[in-house]
Amino acid sequence: DAKTTQPNSMESNEEEPVHLPCNHSTISGTDYIHWYRQLPSQGPEYVIHGLTSNVNNRMASLAIAEDRKSSTLILHRATLRDAAVYYCILRDTGNQFYFGTGTSLTVIP
Amino acid sequence: KAGVTQTPRYLIKTRGQQVTLSCSPISGHRSVSWYQQTPGQGLQFLFEYFSETQRNKGNFPGRFSGRQFSNSRSEMNVSTLELGDSALYLCASSLRGTGGINSPLHFGNGTRLTVT
Numbered sequence: 001d002a003k004t005t006q007p008n009s010m011e012s013n014e015e016e017p018v019h020l021p022c023n024h025s026t027i028s029g030t031d032y033i034h035w036y037r038q039l040p041s042q043g044p045e046y047v048i049h050g051l052t053s054n055v056n057n058r059m060a061s062l063a064i065a066e067d068r069k070s071s072t073l074i075l076h077r078a079t080l081r082d083a084a085v086y087y088c089i090l091r092d093t094g095n096q097f098y099f100g101t102g103t104s105l106t107v108i109p
Numbered sequence: 110k111a112g113v114t115q116t117p118r119y120l121i122k123t124r125g126q127q128v129t130l131s132c133s134p135i136s137g138h139r140s141v142s143w144y145q146q147t148p149g150q151g152l153q154f155l156f157e158y159f160s161e162t163q164r165n166k167g168n169f170p171g172r173f174s175g176r177q178f179s180n181s182r183s184e185m186n187v188s189t190l191e192l193g194d195s196a197l198y199l200c201a202s203s204l205r206g207t208g209g210i211n212s213p214l215h216f217g218n219g220t221r222l223t224v225t
Contacts, residue, residue, distance in 0.1 A: 036214070044201075045216070046213035049213065087152070097214065099144070099154075100151060101151040102151070
């Protein structure tokens with residue numbers, strides 16, 4: 001099972017950028033990197049995913065290291081609504097998602 | 110488009126009983142997967158169904174089972190409930206499931222099961 005390592009918790013000031021790191025040193029060549037977040041009392045929500053190149057969407061950016069052993073989810077301007085648990089997940093064709101314990105992000109007004 | 114619907118939202122059962130949870134996926138999604146979430150273990154994969162066939166199974170005892178119907182709706186059953194089965198059970202649907210790398214999961218808000 002390909003595993004990821006994330007910090008248990010992080011804090012950010014509102015309207016500041018947030019960089020959420022994820023280590024995945026055992027990643028295989030066909031593993032995609034997915035990020036989900038879970039707001040209180042809700043199911044997880046898809047944020048972004050990528051394979052090798054950096055990716056951007058309306059929610060966030062994903063920066064993937066050249067050796068693919070780590071990645072960073074970037075929220076460009078944190079809002080109070082971004083307070084959630086963020087999960088970094090590796091996924092390969094035919095395999096299920098393996099969620100870790102994630103990073104709990106606190107946004108300070 | 111309606112999201113993933115899970116029923117019931119809350120459930121209280123006693124040890125030894127059995128329980129059935131229901132999940133209605135997003136229209137057009139053929140894959141449904143189930144997860145158990147507890148404070149100590151986080152989110153753990155239970156199983157995935159695609160077109161009525163179980164495609165993947167996590168590391169859970171045989172007391173946990175599921176099925177999927179022709180309309181893609183899915184049910185999960187837990188027999189002989191134990192205290193440790195108390196958890197939030199989440200269902201997720203996707204267009205292509207694990208066969209589709211670019212097919213994200215869409216989660217419901219879960220069923221909170223308490224076993225006393």
